[in-house]
Amino acid sequence: MTYILKPQLHHPKLPTNGLGYTRRDYEGSVSTLCAGCGHDSISAAIIQACFELELPPHRVAKLSGIGCSSKTPDYFLGNSHGFNTVHGRMPSVLTGANLANRELIYLGVSGDGDSASIGLGQFAHAIRRGVNMLYIVENNGVYGLTKGQFSATSDKGSKSKRGVVNHDAGIDMVSLALQMGATFVARSFSGDKAQLVPLIKAGLAHKGAAFIDCISPCVQFNNHPGSTKSFDYVREHNEAVNRLDVITPRDPIHVDYKPGETVRVQQHDGSILSLHKLAELYNPNNRAQALGYLQARQARGQIVTGLLFVDPDAGDLHDSVGTVDTPLNQLGEAELVPGQAALAAINASLR
Amino acid sequence: MPEPAAAPNGRRVALVGAGPASLTVARDLAPLGYEIVLYDQDAKAGGFIRSQIPRFRLPEEVIDEEVGFVTRLAPMDLRLGQRVDSLKALLEDGYDAVFVGSGAPRGRDLDLPGRQEAAANIHIGIDWLASVSFGHIEKIGRRVIVLGGGNTAMDCCRTSRRLGGTDVKVIVRSGFEEMKASPWEKEDAMHEDIPILNYRVPKAFTHEGGKLTGVVFEVVEAVYDDAGRRKLVPSGQPDEHYACDDVLIAVGQENAFPWIERDIGLDWDDWGMPKVDPLTMQSTNPRVFFGGDAAFGPKNIIWAVAHGHEAAVSIHLFCEGRNVAQRPPPGASLVSQKMGIHEWSYDNDVSNDRRYRVPMREKAEALQDVRLEVELGFDRELALGEAQRCLNCDVQTVFADKLCIECDACVDICPMDCITFTEEVDEPELRTRLKAPALNLTQDLYVSGTLSTGRIMVKDEDVCLHCGLCAERCPTGAWDMQKFYLETTQAEAACLSR
Numbered sequence: 112m113t114y115i116l117k118p119q120l121h122h123p124k125l126p127t128n129g130l131g132y133t134r135r136d137y138e139g140s141v142s143t144l145c146a147g148c149g150h151d152s153i154s155a156a157i158i159q160a161c162f163e164l165e166l167p168p169h170r171v172a173k174l175s176g177i178g179c180s181s182k183t184p185d186y187f188l189g190n191s192h193g194f195n196t197v198h199g200r201m202p203s204v205l206t207g208a209n210l211a212n213r214e215l216i217y218l219g220v221s222g223d224g225d226s227a228s229i230g231l232g233q234f235a236h237a238i239r240r241g242v243n244m245l246y247i248v249e250n251n252g253v254y255g256l257t258k259g260q261f262s263a264t265s266d267k268g269s270k271s272k273r274g275v276v277n278h279d280a281g282i283d284m285v286s287l288a289l290q291m292g293a294t295f296v297a298r299s300f301s302g303d304k305a306q307l308v309p310l311i312k313a314g315l316a317h318k319g320a321a322f323i324d325c326i327s328p329c330v331q332f333n334n335h336p337g338s339t340k341s342f343d344y345v346r347e348h349n350e351a352v353n354r355l356d357v358i359t360p361r362d363p364i365h366v367d368y369k370p371g372e373t374v375r376v377q378q379h380d381g382s383i384l385s386l387h388k389l390a391e392l393y394n395p396n397n398r399a400q401a402l403g404y405l406q407a408r409q410a411r412g413q414i415v416t417g418l419l420f421v422d423p424d425a426g427d428l429h430d431s432v433g434t435v436d437t438p439l440n441q442l443g444e445a446e447l448v449p450g451q452a453a454l455a456a457i458n459a460s461l462r
Numbered sequence: 463m464p465e466p467a468a469a470p471n472g473r474r475v476a477l478v479g480a481g482p483a484s485l486t487v488a489r490d491l492a493p494l495g496y497e498i499v500l501y502d503q504d505a506k507a508g509g510f511i512r513s514q515i516p517r518f519r520l521p522e523e524v525i526d527e528e529v530g531f532v533t534r535l536a537p538m539d540l541r542l543g544q545r546v547d548s549l550k551a552l553l554e555d556g557y558d559a560v561f562v563g564s565g566a567p568r569g570r571d572l573d574l575p576g577r578q579e580a581a582a583n584i585h586i587g588i589d590w591l592a593s594v595s596f597g598h599i600e601k602i603g604r605r606v607i608v609l610g611g612g613n614t615a616m617d618c619c620r621t622s623r624r625l626g627g628t629d630v631k632v633i634v635r636s637g638f639e640e641m642k643a644s645p646w647e648k649e650d651a652m653h654e655d656i657p658i659l660n661y662r663v664p665k666a667f668t669h670e671g672g673k674l675t676g677v678v679f680e681v682v683e684a685v686y687d688d689a690g691r692r693k694l695v696p697s698g699q700p701d702e703h704y705a706c707d708d709v710l711i712a713v714g715q716e717n718a719f720p721w722i723e724r725d726i727g728l729d730w731d732d733w734g735m736p737k738v739d740p741l742t743m744q745s746t747n748p749r750v751f752f753g754g755d756a757a758f759g760p761k762n763i764i765w766a767v768a769h770g771h772e773a774a775v776s777i778h779l780f781c782e783g784r785n786v787a788q789r790p791p792p793g794a795s796l797v798s799q800k801m802g803i804h805e806w807s808y809d810n811d812v813s814n815d816r817r818y819r820v821p822m823r824e825k826a827e828a829l830q831d832v833r834l835e836v837e838l839g840f841d842r843e844l845a846l847g848e849a850q851r852c853l854n855c856d857v858q859t860v861f862a863d864k865l866c867i868e869c870d871a872c873v874d875i876c877p878m879d880c881i882t883f884t885e886e887v888d889e890p891e892l893r894t895r896l897k898a899p900a901l902n903l904t905q906d907l908y909v910s911g912t913l914s915t916g917r918i919m920v921k922d923e924d925v926c927l928h929c930g931l932c933a934e935r936c937p938t939g940a941w942d943m944q945k946f947y948l949e950t951t952q953a954e955a956a957c958l959s960r
Contacts, residue, residue: 114804115810115811115812115929115931115934116811117875117877117931118812118814118877118927118929119814119877120812120814120877120878120927121877121878121879122878122879122880122898122925123925124898124899124901125879125898135877142875142935145937146871146934146935146936146937147867147869147871147935147936147937147938148869148871148937149869151871151874151875151935152869152870152871152874154874155870155873155874301869301870302868302869302870304870328869330867330869330937331937334867342867342868342869343867343914346915
């Protein structure tokens with residue numbers, strides 16, 4: 112970790128967004144993670160995405176569990192709401208917070224240990240309920256805080272730093288999210304911000320359960336030749352299916368691809384996802400096809416990245432439960448305690 | 463200071479003028495065994511710093527001490543109070559080389575109506591300052607106008623305030639921002655209640671009965687043409703008259719070489735300046751070298767010292783019969799400052815403090831005595847605080863492309879957005895592709911070799927804070943902080959490299 116504070120001085124030409132904030136205003140405290148950690152790059156990408164989306168920091172709630180990845184919310188959005196939950200329980204707390212106040216933008220940050228081991232059940236249920244959130248798993252395939260044991264997402268056959276071979280099958284978080292009904296599913300790589308930043312922007316703008324599996328090399332314990340989550344391995348096996356540009360309603364629309372190469376998807380908030388196809392046959396609107404494509408490519412040793420599935424018309428938990436539009440935490444006593452007559456009416460309707 | 467020479471080397475060098483340039487030559491050559499003969503018209507060595515920099519800025523003891531460091535290096539032949547009237551005669555004296563460091567001794571005059579009639583109260587700034595320094599002048603009128611916007615003008619007005627001037631103004635042709643005076647000197651003048659009026663061009667001196675009554679100014683404004691060149695044009699406002707008792711003219715200095723004959727193999731340019739090689743400081747007469755203001759017109763003391771060092775190298779090479787153009791290279795070293803994982807042998811924590819001003823003597827007291835030093839100097843705490851603001855520009859970020867794994871840690875942590883990993887393209891395009899565009903074209907980009915993904919690392923050195931966070935966040939040590947040390951070539955090095 113670094114002991115000095117990042118100097119407040121910044122580039123004289125540092126741009127500001129529509130709110131008058133610079134990118135630096137979305138930073139948090141200095142990271143205490145190991146030098147070179149992929150998670151720090153993801154934090155930087157989140158900062159960039161929030162800056163570009165012009166999100167008011169006080170409108171964002173960042174929640175996490177336990178682990179290296181779950182420490183990171185301290186290192187970005189220093190002026191946002193935060194909740195560091197019990198190990199693996201972030202999805203429940205996020206669900207509760209979202210039900211109480213549907214007006215905030217929810218960002219869940221977790222790791223492969225927090226989400227694929229102790230919190231696997233929590234993860235699956237938050238996704239299948241369609242909680243309106245962006246859930247990012249910073250996936251390094253290793254337990255970094257406890258000195259480098261295999262995690263549940265370590266690929267079968269990959270080696271630890273000491274040369275031990277992993278015999279257990281790895282959990283593929285992306286396939287799991289697709290099966291659980293996530294309405295926005297992407298995979299990216301901490302070493303490719305050009306891909307990652309638009310995905311985070313699109314995920315934050317998505318209504319419903321958005322999930323990004325972000326491979327994030329652990330420089331200390333999982334960046335060696337036998338690893339399948341090292342910088343070199345991911346760069347060699349990365350197969351991006353598309354390149355995403357997020358066009359917010361404010362932005363002028365640039366068309367720089369030939370027709371037929373680009374798919375446009377409009378989201379609830381009016382933002383347009385402009386997807387430039389890299390893999391010719393890949394269709395990001397077909398869940399079954401996505402699953403098949405992922406399996407086939409995985410069998411060939413490729414790591415498929417990009418926006419893998421999106422349902423622009425998705426609803427969320429509030430829609431299915433039928434909650435009021437006003438956030439529950441803003442309802443007054445009159446709405447919350449409607450009186451004897453209202454209770455009698457409800458009882459009558461159930462007879 | 464260098465060690466004195468063990469024995470003379472049998473060569474004699476004459477230095478004309480005992481200012482900073484000549485003293486530097488003496489300092490470099492005396493330890494090599496040269497016999498130094500130092501001429502100056504004044505009774506003490508020091509030159510401009512003694513005659514024109516006011517005592518309240520630079521006390522005499524300081525000059526005596528510093529000059530003494532040089533003159534005590536070896537038994538020198540100090541011919542003080544002795545003006546050189548003929549370079550030809552000097553050359554005929556058989557010196558192995560002659561160094562001319564005689565400064566730019568002539569203050570420019572303003573030939574305006576009334577100049578002759580009111581001459582008794584119109585003074586040339588640098589001559590007047592010298593007279594004050596040597597105690598010939600102790601008073602000035604109550605109302606004083608200083609014409610000019612350079613550092614000499616600032617010295618003139620502040621000196622006037624100490625010699626009885628209670629209403630002292632600086633009136634300058636140019637805009638306040640473009641004045642040649644250093645910003646801190648302007649600050650100091652204004653602190654002493656001296657207004658600076660800009661965009662006023664003097665037109666005439668007014669006088670009555672042979673006595674100066676004031677100056678008439680035309681009010682102008684700055685107009686910029688398409689090429690961005692400034693022109694001062696009349697603003698159309700009526701001329702202004704400022705009443706005063708004395709005027710000090712500080713509108714520039716000129717070189718004057720009436721004592722150098724034109725038939726001694728020394729070529730001159732169209733402006734009456736000797737032709738001097740800017741690298742070797744040698745004139746077209748190979749035995750004659752120039753430095754300081756005498757070489758290329760008025761500059762500052764730092765330049766004079768730099769010239770002196772270069773001239774000393776040349777004189778030494780020349781006396782040894784070697785080619786003066788083949789200069790020994792400067793010494794340079796680059797040493798890692800890493801002490802531990804996050805430990806550096808320099809303080810890399812950037813301070814957000816603003817500049818600490820040097821404490822000054824109370825104004826009322828300072829204005830009482832022209833010899834009383836104004837700046838009191840830093841005490842220990844202030845000095846440490848001020849030193850803490852140092853950005854360590856000598857500690858360089860050094861990048862080893864072989865070690866880089868392109869994890870982006872340095873890009874993410876850099877507070878100034880200096881670092882970018884990108885595709886290799888031509889420089890003009892590269893400059894626009896950086897995380898923050900590098901617009902200062904005078905500052906080279908730091909570009910790495912090709913990395914394993916085929917990209918390159920580009921760093922815009924222009925805005926780097928040298929905080930070392932890139933090196934702290936680098937997992938492989940591809941970034942290192944290394945202290946750069948430059949040892950400029952001096953005459954001793956010319957000796958050693960033989």
